Amino acid sequence: MRQALLFAAVFAALAAWALRLPLVARLLRLPQVLVSAAAKDDGALRIGILGASFIARVAVVHAADKRRDVRVVAVAARDSSRAADYATRHGIASFHGGRDAYEELLRREDVDAVYIGLPTQLHRRWTLAALAAGKHVLVEKPVAANLQEASELESAARRAGLIVFEAAHYRYHPALRRVRSLLLETGSNSSSQLGRLRSLEATFTMLDPKAWLGSRLGFPAEPGRDSESRQHERLKNLDRWWYCADSLLWASGSREARVLSVTEGRFSVSAQLELQILGSDGSSQALNATIYMARDELLRPFEWSLAAQGSNPEGNTSLLLSNLGFPFIWHAIDVAAGL
Numbered sequence: 051m052r053q054a055l056l057f058a059a060v061f062a063a064l065a066a067w068a069l070r071l072p073l074v075a076r077l078l079r080l081p082q083v084l085v086s087a088a089a090k091d092d093g094a095l096r097i098g099i100l101g102a103s104f105i106a107r108v109a110v111v112h113a114a115d116k117r118r119d120v121r122v123v124a125v126a127a128r129d130s131s132r133a134a135d136y137a138t139r140h141g142i143a144s145f146h147g148g149r150d151a152y153e154e155l156l157r158r159e160d161v162d163a164v165y166i167g168l169p170t171q172l173h174r175r176w177t178l179a180a181l182a183a184g185k186h187v188l189v190e191k192p193v194a195a196n197l198q199e200a201s202e203l204e205s206a207a208r209r210a211g212l213i214v215f216e217a218a219h220y221r222y223h224p225a226l227r228r229v230r231s232l233l234l235e236t237g238s239n240s241s242s243q244l245g246r247l248r249s250l251e252a253t254f255t256m257l258d259p260k261a262w263l264g265s266r267l268g269f270p271a272e273p274g275r276d277s278e279s280r281q282h283e284r285l286k287n288l289d290r291w292w293y294c295a296d297s298l299l300w301a302s303g304s305r306e307a308r309v310l311s312v313t314e315g316r317f318s319v320s321a322q323l324e325l326q327i328l329g330s331d332g333s334s335q336a337l338n339a340t341i342y343m344a345r346d347e348l349l350r351p352f353e354w355s356l357a358a359q360g361s362n363p364e365g366n367t368s369l370l371l372s373n374l375g376f377p378f379i380w381h382a383i384d385v386a387a388g389l
């Protein structure tokens with residue numbers, strides 16, 4: 051019954067959203083092919099995809115379909131028929147299926163770079179394999195499951211002279227660039243638009259019905275701390291709070307972050323951090339920031355934002371960026387002063 055109500059609520063919310071016609075138009079444009087395979091540049095970057103996933107379609111295939119300088123040449127999946135279907139459906143010339151599918155794709159001479167959209171626990175292994183095969187790598191975030199793995203990938207990329215880039219697509223969106231420049235001109239400069247920054251907050255709540263049921267009904271049974279399902283949930287949590295951490299550090303130009311406290315739930319993480327940001331006069335300033343991520347909050351089904359508070363001689367200021375993660379669908383930036 052509860053579940054039925056939940057789905058009805060989600061459906062009603064989606065319907066309400068869909069009535070915003072420009073949004074629908076934008077969503078319909080996502081899969082449009084604007085540059086056919088025949089019209090691509092001769093020197094186009096040739097990409098191979100590891101994993102015939104939904105995310106690869108949205109992140110790479112649809113994007114490449116709009117550019118002359120990028121071509122998706124092959125896709126690999128363990129399941130052969132899935133790989134074949136995916137290639138046919140998206141006009142990808144070659145596919146590799148079966149147990150050695152990923153290795154086969156990495157051996158291709160006509161692939162310059164690979165996109166890895168596999169589950170987080172496989173990122174390290176396949177990024178290293180791709181580097182060893184001489185390919186640049188675009189890998190889904192988080193690039194690794196922990197700091198040790200991330201450092202290992204960084205040195206492997208450096209040794210190979212190749213690029214490993216974590217798919218932080220939003221850093222290239224004008225909305226995020228605008229927010230970053232507003233934050234960077236602050237620091238200790240009280241005459242900038244936001245004045246002197248006092249605090250930052252990154253929030254990501256997206257209701258995951260299974261997580262909600264899990265935290266209400268204890269389903270699936272509370273696993274032990276190091277059990278496989280616990281690790282699985284932690285990686286899922288990491289997928290989400292990664293956005294909070296990355297956007298805070300990147301948008302504020304922080305060099306360092308010190309964790310003051312963390313509270314980790316099964317489906318949530320909240321943390322207090324102290325960031326070192328560079329003021330516009332070159333001085334370093336400490337700034338407190340918070341991260342809040344939850345997958346099980348019914349009353350906050352969707353909030354994906356970066357907020358800043360500051361003060362200038364006229365009073366307090368604030369900035370709120372809404373829909374940080376998918377700004378290309380819709381977003382809003384609200385700046386207020388004299389509060």
Ligand SMILES: *[C@@H]1O[C@H](CO)[C@@H](O)[C@H](O)[C@H]1NC(C)=O
Nearest residue numbers: 235239240241242243330331
């Ligand atoms: C402070 O910010 C204002 C407004 O953005 C700018 O004109 C000025 O150059 C900045 N001062 C310094 C020292 O960066």
Ligand SMILES: *[C@@H]1O[C@H](CO)[C@@H](O)[C@H](O)[C@H]1NC(C)=O
Nearest residue numbers: 310322323324335336337338
């Ligand atoms: C950040 O918060 C900590 C703990 O609440 C506090 O001790 C510290 O002074 C704060 N730092 C700044 C720059 O506000």
Ligand SMILES: *[C@@H]1O[C@H](CO)[C@@H](O)[C@H](O)[C@H]1NC(C)=O
Nearest residue numbers: 248361364365366367388389
């Ligand atoms: C600005 O914000 C600070 C901290 O929240 C508060 O103590 C102060 O009263 C505010 N200033 C004005 C003018 O409202």
